Amino acid sequence: MDFDETPEEIAFRAEARAWLEEHAPPFAAEGAKVSVYISDPEEEHRYLTASKAWQAHKYDHAWAGITWPTTYGGRGGTPTQDGIFRSEEAKLLSAWGVFAVGIGMAGPTIMAHGTEEQKQRYLHPMLRGDEVWCQLFSEPNAGSDLGGLSTSAVRDGDEWVVNGQKVWNSGAHYSDYGILLTRSNLDAPKNRGITYFLVDMKTPGIECRPLRQITGAAHFNEVFFTDVRIPHANVLGEVDGGWGPMMTTLSNERALIGGSPRAVFPGTVDLARRMGVADDPTMRQLMAQSYIRHQIMKYLGYRAKTAATKGVAPGPESSIIKLFLSQHLSAESDMLMAMLGPDALLWGESAIDDGRWQLDFVGQWNPKIGGGTDQIQRNTIGEKVLGLPSEPRVDKGIPFRDIPK
Ligand SMILES: Cc1cc2nc3c(=O)[nH]c(=O)nc-3n(C[C@H](O)[C@H](O)[C@H](O)COP(=O)(O)OP(=O)(O)OC[C@H]3O[C@@H](n4cnc5c(N)ncnc54)[C@H](O)[C@@H]3O)c2cc1C
Incomplete structure (x- = not known):
């Protein structure tokens, strides 16, 4: 892959950024939240409403579903353009959580396995955010x-x-x-x-x-x-x-979790400065390692995008990205707790930044389990990427009703 953006991609980034800077601010306050951390039902309702409004706004201006075909309400763009738009959008807001299953997983599965009637019925309202999945x-x-x-x-x-x-x-x-x-x-x-x-x-x-x-x-x-x-x-x-469509959904889920904007914790260096540990040699080592992991994540992402550009659906390689992300989030949140020192023991409003770093720490198990556990990703990498012998499967070929339960 050529890592430099082409003149067309540079122009696309400028167009996307200009549009986002003009249109995103009214949605930014709710959209900056992380959906899986919202604990108050009223706040969840506000987040849902704002997310839907932002998604509909993007759809109405042809910025939703950059890679989706225009027939189904998308822009018909390339995976690289999608990455450009999402990276620009993530600087302002990340109201995406509620649509992850629909747009990120169900949509591609319906496109690959659905009837034309199903595609026409479900894909438009899914992409517009009118129907959540x-x-x-x-x-x-x-x-x-x-x-x-x-x-x-x-x-x-x-x-x-x-x-x-x-x-x-x-x-x-x-x-x-x-x-x-x-x-x-x-x-x-x-x-x-x-x-x-x-x-x-x-x-x-x-x-x-x-x-x-x-x-x-x-x-x-x-x-x-x-x-x-x-x-x-x-x-x-x-x-x-159903096994075929199920595998399509799961591959897209792994790619989605691995490509999540939460791969980068914003404000890490800023936190180190505020806590007075930015010059601490041990902390600097940890931050350097964190930077290296961010770079590895970026290049793994490029590799996935290169495959997508060539029309290759996400395959077992997405297990590598997902496993790396979950290891990265563990190391990153350990580092953040070390930066906070004794303040790491505080929670909620009593803690620095209302406890959002503590939420990242306890939330690190989400991507370790959701979408297939780390151990399952290792099995997939071993069998499907490295070609190692598969695990013994004693229930293979046996009718389901005869499998001991
Ligand atoms: C935040 C979050 C969101 C989720 N959202 C959804 C959702 O929207 N919809 C949905 O359907 N599910 C969802 N899940 C469920 C998720 O897909 C499952 O939790 C996951 O697949 C693991 O299944 P399990 O919990 O039954 O654990 P188990 O399969 O019982 O595994 C228990 C332990 O055994 C290990 N293990 C199991 N089999 C093997 C093996 N063959 N080799 C080595 N180790 C093994 C596992 O790695 C794990 O450590 C979500 C989970 C989380 C954490």
Whole structure:
């Protein structure tokens, strides 16, 4: 990849920056928040409303979905332009959290596997932020091993009847639609009896119960399905063939988490100066290491963008970026706690900067677990990138109903 921007890209950056500087300020106060840390329901509602307004504003001015085809409301631009726009946008606000599942994961999956009718119905309101999406994949007994999921879908004429429980579903309590994985065939091996649905979250029989996290926020939920009827037209891809679309969603999720603007903690050097430790030799070593990691993240990001520019969908390499990000966030938040010294023990309004560094510290486990744990990324890298022998799989080829549970 040529790291220098072309004259066209320089012009695009200038155009994007000018537009953002003119249009973003009214949305900036709410948009600067980190959605997964908001613990007050009223504040969450304000954030959601402001995020939707900003997304709609961008859509109406053709700045939403830089790489999305114009047919579905996007700009039809390149991954490099997308990176340029997002980096400029992140300087002013980051109101993106609530759309991550929709625009970042469900959208690309619907584009790859949906019918034209599904694309026309769902992609425009998703990109405009009018409809927010959640991911209904994990279950109490199926997280890393998603193929073991057991929420059942039974066909009844033109509808399916769904029963079961999902868990850790980010934003489900305010979402309009969900991407849902179900077990539709007990006689097929576990990866071949899964059906992928697009589900209206207001369907009778769906109940969301928020779960409170260590940060104080309750951004994810348990979601219960009791005789939920979903039209057959909402199957994404083939009946029993949900594994393919699921892999598309998960690859996009890893790439999304790895490419998150939160990879860079703003204000680190400023904090060191304020705490009077900017000249401390040990702290300077840590900051230098942090800078090096930022550079590695940047070049890993370039590599992913180069692949995307060539039309290659995010593959197992996105596991490398995600794993590196999670290691980086751990090291970074350890450094921040060291900078704070005894003040690191304070919380909320009593702490420096209202405790936002402490939130980053306790929040570092989000990307270590969400979107596939560090251990699972290592397995993927070992098997799919390095070509090492795969783990023994004792349930391979066995009908799901015969697998001991
Ligand atoms: C912030 C956050 C947001 C999330 N949002 C969503 C969401 O919106 N929708 C959704 O569906 N899910 C969501 N999740 C769930 C997430 O995808 C799962 O938590 C994750 O896949 C791990 O599954 P589990 O929790 O069942 O852990 P388990 O799979 O039970 O794993 C437990 C431990 O065993 C290890 N382990 C398991 N299998 C292996 C193996 N084969 N080799 C080595 N080690 C192994 C794991 O690494 C882990 O340390 C979210 C999670 C978090 C933390």
